[in-house]
Amino acid sequence: MGKGFPEVGAEAFAAGHPLRRCRGFIFDVDGVLCRGDEAIPGSPEAIDRLRRGGKKVAFISNNSTKSQEEYVAKFIKLGIPVTADDLVLSTYATARHVSKEKPGARVYMIGAPGLRKELQLAGLQLVDDPLEAEYVVTGSPFDGTGRIREDNVERITGALRALYHRNARFIATNPDRVFPAEEGVIPGTGAMIGCLSYMIDRSPDAVIGKPSEHIVRIALDRLELQPEDCVIVGDMDTDMLAGEKLGMTRVFVRSGAMTEEKLQSLGITPDFAFDAVIDMLTAEGD
Amino acid sequence: MGKGFPEVGAEAFAAGHPLRRCRGFIFDVDGVLCRGDEAIPGSPEAIDRLRRGGKKVAFISNNSTKSQEEYVAKFIKLGIPVTADDLVLSTYATARHVSKEKPGARVYMIGAPGLRKELQLAGLQLVDDPLEAEYVVTGSPFDGTGRIREDNVERITGALRALYHRNARFIATNPDRVFPAEEGVIPGTGAMIGCLSYMIDRSPDAVIGKPSEHIVRIALDRLELQPEDCVIVGDMDTDMLAGEKLGMTRVFVRSGAMTEEKLQSLGITPDFAFDAVIDMLTAEGD
Numbered sequence: 001m002g003k004g005f006p007e008v009g010a011e012a013f014a015a016g017h018p019l020r021r022c023r024g025f026i027f028d029v030d031g032v033l034c035r036g037d038e039a040i041p042g043s044p045e046a047i048d049r050l051r052r053g054g055k056k057v058a059f060i061s062n063n064s065t066k067s068q069e070e071y072v073a074k075f076i077k078l079g080i081p082v083t084a085d086d087l088v089l090s091t092y093a094t095a096r097h098v099s100k101e102k103p104g105a106r107v108y109m110i111g112a113p114g115l116r117k118e119l120q121l122a123g124l125q126l127v128d129d130p131l132e133a134e135y136v137v138t139g140s141p142f143d144g145t146g147r148i149r150e151d152n153v154e155r156i157t158g159a160l161r162a163l164y165h166r167n168a169r170f171i172a173t174n175p176d177r178v179f180p181a182e183e184g185v186i187p188g189t190g191a192m193i194g195c196l197s198y199m200i201d202r203s204p205d206a207v208i209g210k211p212s213e214h215i216v217r218i219a220l221d222r223l224e225l226q227p228e229d230c231v232i233v234g235d236m237d238t239d240m241l242a243g244e245k246l247g248m249t250r251v252f253v254r255s256g257a258m259t260e261e262k263l264q265s266l267g268i269t270p271d272f273a274f275d276a277v278i279d280m281l282t283a284e285g286d
Numbered sequence: 287m288g289k290g291f292p293e294v295g296a297e298a299f300a301a302g303h304p305l306r307r308c309r310g311f312i313f314d315v316d317g318v319l320c321r322g323d324e325a326i327p328g329s330p331e332a333i334d335r336l337r338r339g340g341k342k343v344a345f346i347s348n349n350s351t352k353s354q355e356e357y358v359a360k361f362i363k364l365g366i367p368v369t370a371d372d373l374v375l376s377t378y379a380t381a382r383h384v385s386k387e388k389p390g391a392r393v394y395m396i397g398a399p400g401l402r403k404e405l406q407l408a409g410l411q412l413v414d415d416p417l418e419a420e421y422v423v424t425g426s427p428f429d430g431t432g433r434i435r436e437d438n439v440e441r442i443t444g445a446l447r448a449l450y451h452r453n454a455r456f457i458a459t460n461p462d463r464v465f466p467a468e469e470g471v472i473p474g475t476g477a478m479i480g481c482l483s484y485m486i487d488r489s490p491d492a493v494i495g496k497p498s499e500h501i502v503r504i505a506l507d508r509l510e511l512q513p514e515d516c517v518i519v520g521d522m523d524t525d526m527l528a529g530e531k532l533g534m535t536r537v538f539v540r541s542g543a544m545t546e547e548k549l550q551s552l553g554i555t556p557d558f559a560f561d562a563v564i565d566m567l568t569a570e571g572d
Contacts, residue, residue, distance in 0.1 A: 131470070146443030148434050156477065157432030161470040177485045184417070184447040187485055191442065194484020195477045199463045 012053025012281060018272070019280065022249060024056040024223040024230035026216060031235035031256020032277060033059070034078050040255050042278025044079040049281055058219040060088045062209035062238075064139035064173035064189050065112035067121075068092050088219040090173040090189075090209035091115045091139065095122035096218055097208055098135055098171055106132055108162045110155045110192055111139025115173065130162035138192040138204075139173045146186035156195060163200045170196065174209025210234075211241035220246070233277060240268045253277055298339025298567060304558070305566065308535060310342040310509040310516035312502060317521035317542020318563060319345070320364050326541050328564025330365040335567055344505040346374045348495035348524075350425035350459035350475050351398035353407075354378050374505040376459040376475075376495035377401045377425065381408035382504055383494055384421055384457055392418055394448045396441045396478055397425025401459065416448035424478040424490075425459045432472035442481060449486045456482065460495025496520075497527035506532070519563060526554045539563055 013020035027033060033043040050057055059082065063071065068084035068091070075082040091114050098105055099122040107124045109115060119126060119137065127133050136159045141152035162168040176188030189209075197203050208214045220227055232243035235256020240263065243250040252270035254260055260273055274280045299306035313319060319329040336343055345368065349357065354370035354377070361368040377400050384391055385408040393410045395401060405412060405423065413419050422445045427438035448454040462474030475495075483489050494500045506513055518529035521542020526549065529536040538556035540546055546559055560566045 142443065146440060146446075148439040148442070153434040153439065154432060156434070157428065157470075157472050160432075160464065160473055160477075164464065164471050177487070178446065178450065184443075185450050186443050187446055187481075190484050191446075191481045195473075195481035198476050198480020198483075199473055201463070 012050045012055050019231060019249070019251075022055070022229060022231045024058070024220070024225040025050055026058050026060055026219045026223075026230060026232050026248075027277070028210075028232075028234035028236065028239045028256075029059055029061045029063075029074075031258075032233055032253055033080065034074075035255075037074065037077055039078040039080070040276055042276055046277045046281055047080050056223045056225060058086055058088060058223055060093075060210070060215055060219050062090045062174035062176055062189075062215070064090045064094075064115060064209070066091065066114040067117040069117075070114050085222070088215055088222065089114075089118075090215055091118040092122075093215040093218045094137055094139075094171060094173045094208045095119045095124060097206060097214055098122070098137060099124055101169075102134065105134045107135045107137050108133035108155075108158055108168065109137045109139070110141050110152060110159050111137070111173070112143075112149065115139040128158075130158040130160075130168075131166055133162035133166060133168045135171060136162045136168045136196070137171050137173070138189065138196065140187065140189045140192065142187050142191070144181065144186070145183075146181065156192070159192075159196055160199055163196060170200075170202070170204045172204045172207045172209075174215075175207045175212075176209070210236075211238040211245075213242050213245040216242045216246055216248070233280070237263055237266050237268055240270050244268075251280060253280075298336045298341050305517060305535070305537075308341070308515060308517045310344070310506070310511040311336055312344050312346055312505045312509070312516060312518050312534075313563070314496075314518075314520035314522065314525045314542075315345055315347045315349075315360075317544075318519055318539055319366065320360075321541075323360065323363055325364040325366070326562055328562055332563040332567055333366050342509045342511060344372055344374060344509055346379075346496070346501055346505050348376045348460035348462055348475075348501070350376045350380075350401060350495070352377065352400040353403040355403075356400050371508070374501055374508065375400075375404075376501055377404040378408075379501040379504045380423055380425075380457060380459045380494045381405045381410060383492060383500055384408070384423060385410055387455075388420065391420045393421045393423050394419035394441075394444055394454065395423045395425070396427050396438060396445050397423070397459070398429075398435065401425040414444075416444040416446075416454075417452055419448035419452060419454045421457060422448045422454045422482070423457050423459070424475065424482065426473065426475045426478065428473050428477070430467065430472070431469075432467065442478070445478075445482055446485055449482060456486075456488070456490045458490045458493045458495075460501075461493045461498075462495070496522075497524040497531075499528050499531040502528045502532055502534070519566070523549055523552050523554055526556050530554075537566060539566075 095118040178185040227246035381404040464471040513532035
């Protein structure tokens with residue numbers, strides 16, 4: 001941060017920059033581009049510069065409550081112009097995963113309206129009777145204050161019945177354990193993975209969000225690029241792990257929730273580390 | 287069943303009966319004495335006969351929603367006279383366990399009014415602010431139809447905060463995964479063990495109900511008897527496992543949810559097996 005742009009015309013990276021050869025950049029959102037609704041300084045400029053330099057850019061998030069259309073508004077506020085096509089949320093990625101496995105499948109869901117919307121947009125058939133379900137898709141039944149949503153108070157039991165009595169396939173949007181909120185942490189979607197897995201004594205058939213590679217693979221499909229031509233940029237172990245599984249170049253930024261020391265203590269060594277995304281364009285990393 | 291009582295006067299068991307030396311009998315309830323609200327034929331007579339023969343009798347159940355006073359009504363319907371002192375439910379046993387560890391402790395609970403009542407009767411201090419809690423006690427937030435109780439919609443998050451931010455001790459009433467109900471299974475308390483354990487990445491400090499020995503030990507204390515002088519009578523692996531941990535004589539009855547073949551397939555061999563509790567008094571078992 002605070003470093004000037006090198007004068008390189010249309011190129012995003014200066015000659016000799018190790019990321020210059022990379023064609024696609026997949027960014028995690030919170031802790032990388034923003035903190036809450038506030039842009040991390042330089043991140044809108046970094047995205048703009050990559051795009052002007054002919055790089056393909058996509059944004060991925062484990063957010064399991066919003067549709068892609070809803071999430072666009074967040075980017076507009078940050079000053080990063082996007083369309084829904086630039087985003088891959090775990091809501092969308094989950095819907096796409098299920099519809100690819102079984103187009104038009106009957107799905108019983110736990111979660112927010114944004115997840116419901118993406119499942120519908122993917123042509124899946126949402127059912128309210130668990131005994132009709134072929135799939136259970138679980139996002140989070142909790143609202144932003146940690147209350148169970150009114151339309152979800154029967155859905156843990158519904159999901160259980162679909163799994164227990166119908167052996168429905170079990171798909172979770174993401175494995176996050178908890179999220180920070182004003183008055184303390186609130187449960188992540190992982191709460192439902194733990195809850196349902198314990199009751200039926202089996203793990204989900206797929207978990208779509210990071211550190212799973214599913215969500216990243218969908219972003220790569222969108223970019224029409226191979227993983228080895230792409231960079232994943234994140235602030236968490238989960239970002240680095242997902243990128244590693246696919247053989248992508250891994251860039252860690254220190255602007256988010258995890259320190260580099262913590263990352264190292266988990267045995268993860270990214271290919272590059274920067275203070276913030278803007279520095280990726282100006283420095284060589286360390 | 288259908289076998290006549292031997293004529294032995296005040297003795298509960300005929301001379302030479304292998305259980306004659308046993309002084310206390312601890313019975314599981316559902317599948318042993320009753321199915322739902324209906325007595326299993328002969329079970330009231332068996333209890334009466336044991337009592338008249340000078341045996342001490344107690345009843346244990348993993349039920350985590352009712353207070354002991356509330357549960358007395360069930361026994362009256364079955365034709366088995368009891369007072370709350372004859373019962374050890376996981377609600378009561380949990381309250382006693384916590385109050386023994388820390389008298390008057392501040393407890394944040396998930397669960398039904400019956401659990402709340404037992405915690406209060408044990409002199410524990412129920413708090414609504416999770417950040418004041420020294421203990422999290424979890425029963426089930428679900429009602430009998432599988433809906434989250436209205437007064438529990440914020441309590442999963444509350445329990446999480448007490449555990450996450452205050453490192454509260456984590457006690458669960460019982461580990462049951464699911465319960466049968468009319469329209470399909472409903473979640474057991476195990477749902478909360480799975481949910482909270484996943485989020486905080488640690489297991490409960492204690493689980494009180496069977497197969498844990500905690501609940502049985504409390505019944506033994508009530509009877510003022512040593513485990514080696516007592517019989518546990520149950521229809522499930524969990525009953526036999528709890529009895530085994532304590533060195534009790536284990537009697538399996540075939541009147542409940544689990545077949546003897548299933549029990550054997552789990553590697554559990556009870557000391558005796560009968561079709562129903564009444565047969566324990568008339569046959570020698572096989």
